[in-house]
Amino acid sequence: MASITLDTQHRDQLVDITDEVARCARDHPHAGALLVASMHTTAAIIVNEGFDPDVAGDLVRALGPLADRSDYRHDEGNSDSHVKVALLGASQLVPVADGELLLGRWQRIFFCEFDGPRDGRTVTVTALAAASD
Amino acid sequence: MASITLDTQHRDQLVDITDEVARCARDHPHAGALLVASMHTTAAIIVNEGFDPDVAGDLVRALGPLADRSDYRHDEGNSDSHVKVALLGASQLVPVADGELLLGRWQRIFFCEFDGPRDGRTVTVTALAAASD
Amino acid sequence: MASITLDTQHRDQLVDITDEVARCARDHPHAGALLVASMHTTAAIIVNEGFDPDVAGDLVRALGPLADRSDYRHDEGNSDSHVKVALLGASQLVPVADGELLLGRWQRIFFCEFDGPRDGRTVTVTALAAASD
Numbered sequence: 570m571a572s573i574t575l576d577t578q579h580r581d582q583l584v585d586i587t588d589e590v591a592r593c594a595r596d597h598p599h600a601g602a603l604l605v606a607s608m609h610t611t612a613a614i615i616v617n618e619g620f621d622p623d624v625a626g627d628l629v630r631a632l633g634p635l636a637d638r639s640d641y642r643h644d645e646g647n648s649d650s651h652v653k654v655a656l657l658g659a660s661q662l663v664p665v666a667d668g669e670l671l672l673g674r675w676q677r678i679f680f681c682e683f684d685g686p687r688d689g690r691t692v693t694v695t696a697l698a699a700a701s702d
Numbered sequence: 703m704a705s706i707t708l709d710t711q712h713r714d715q716l717v718d719i720t721d722e723v724a725r726c727a728r729d730h731p732h733a734g735a736l737l738v739a740s741m742h743t744t745a746a747i748i749v750n751e752g753f754d755p756d757v758a759g760d761l762v763r764a765l766g767p768l769a770d771r772s773d774y775r776h777d778e779g780n781s782d783s784h785v786k787v788a789l790l791g792a793s794q795l796v797p798v799a800d801g802e803l804l805l806g807r808w809q810r811i812f813f814c815e816f817d818g819p820r821d822g823r824t825v826t827v828t829a830l831a832a833a834s835d
Numbered sequence: 836m837a838s839i840t841l842d843t844q845h846r847d848q849l850v851d852i853t854d855e856v857a858r859c860a861r862d863h864p865h866a867g868a869l870l871v872a873s874m875h876t877t878a879a880i881i882v883n884e885g886f887d888p889d890v891a892g893d894l895v896r897a898l899g900p901l902a903d904r905s906d907y908r909h910d911e912g913n914s915d916s917h918v919k920v921a922l923l924g925a926s927q928l929v930p931v932a933d934g935e936l937l938l939g940r941w942q943r944i945f946f947c948e949f950d951g952p953r954d955g956r957t958v959t960v961t962a963l964a965a966a967s968d
Contacts, residue, residue, distance in 0.1 A: 623909040771897055
């Protein structure tokens with residue numbers, strides 16, 4: 570198991586971590602997939618388009634109203650962050666082969682901060698074995 | 703493959719199943735991840751905050767209006783339940799090492815009932831091998 | 836790693852690919868799960884009810900307003916497609932045992948097109964090893 574540590578600068582922010590995950594893939598030539606998991610309840614992982622940075626901003630804008638409520642009871646002021654993580658997912662499993670990520674042409678892996686800015690956010694990367702048969 | 707069986711008491715209800723999944727992890731010291739999968743189309747699995755029970759209630763309240771429509775055609779009255787499962791996911795993959803769940807400090811695993819109350823809801827837990835290289 | 840190629844006929848369309856995935860499962864009697872991954876940033880994979888085709892239509896209708904905004908900046912006119920994929924997920928991991936999919940009675944696997952019609956959409960299916968202990 571490897572881990573990626575990163576700092577965020579905004580409350581809502583997508584950080585492209587594809588290159589860091591790809592480095593983990595190279596260490597595991599016999600793996601069939603890498604599990605990329607956020608260790609936080611207010612930060613998600615997604616696979617989505619990374620070529621045009623406007624897509625990340627559009628996603629942040631679209632998620633806002635989906636989680637915007639006035640009747641939350643959790644008193645830390647970040648219930649919307651927890652809702653966004655539930656919707657997007659705490660982890661993604663990325664197929665790999667021969668130590669390379671099997672992503673589509675426009676796919677990138679993003680850490681999605683929803684309660685930043687924060688220092689020392691942690692993502693674990695676990696290599697899973699391909700079935701041999 | 704192990705399974706967890708549980709009953710629910712409300713239409714929408716989050717049940718913390720982390721302890722049951724952790725017991726499965728102990729049986730698989732060489733696993734790299736556990737696949738926790740709902741066998742139902744109206745119940746999801748998520749990883750989210752479990753320290754403050756208000757977060758679960760906030761999540762249920764936030765999801766309601768996202769799936770509330772008057773023009774559903776499926777005549778069982780639970781189209782909103784299917785939509786919630788699509789949004790949250792039918793399963794979660796949780797990293798493990800040395801027979802222990804690799805969760806963040808506040809992360810817990812929840813079975814999310816969206817068409818209860820029901821008896822005999824089933825969650826399968828499948829241990830996947832870590833890559834040896 | 837196997838792959839499934841398919842064409843879509845509508846902008847938003849769910850295609851049941853369970854039978855194709857089940858054929859992949861038969862080739863891997865020792866696998867513990869199959870990773871079913873979309874190679875596209877405007878197409879998702881879900882596990883949901885497949886018995887009544889109205890559920891798929893209801894899901895498409897419910898997702899529309901969740902991603903309908905007038906202030907998107909990505910200029911390809913498919914920001915809503917990217918948002919839907921973020922919400923549903925680019926892949927699903929399906930438990931298998933003895934070469935058979937471990938799905939619940941009503942569960943089916945769907946390729947979810949959100950920017951069609953398109954020819955040659957690709958889904959990869961990667962078999963992951965069950966933990967032996």
